[in-house]
Amino acid sequence: MRAGGGDEIGNLSAARARMLMEEIAEAEHSQTKLSSNQNSMLPLAAADGNIDQFIHLIASRKSLFTRDIAHRTLLHIAACYNHPELVTYIIV
Secondary structure, eight states: HHHHHHHHHHHHHHHHHHHHHHHHHHHHHHHHHHSSSSSHHHHHHHHOOOOOHHHHHTTTTTTTTTTTTTTTTTHHHHHTTOHHHHHHHHHH
């Protein structure tokens, strides 16, 4: 075994792990967009951080308990996509 070989493998593993995480995040976002239930616009609004559309949908009696195709809650989706204003709206 070459000296430093472990570090190269560690760096490769870290890079591969980052790539896999990005692929998973992209797949989850795609699943959110493909959700076809009655309240499918809510997960889209949460993922996009579109608070105006989100508030409009809630006002039209859409359920805050809606989940996307991956069974994530609206709070989970908003938090995953880094939308703190929407997270605050959902919690408060």
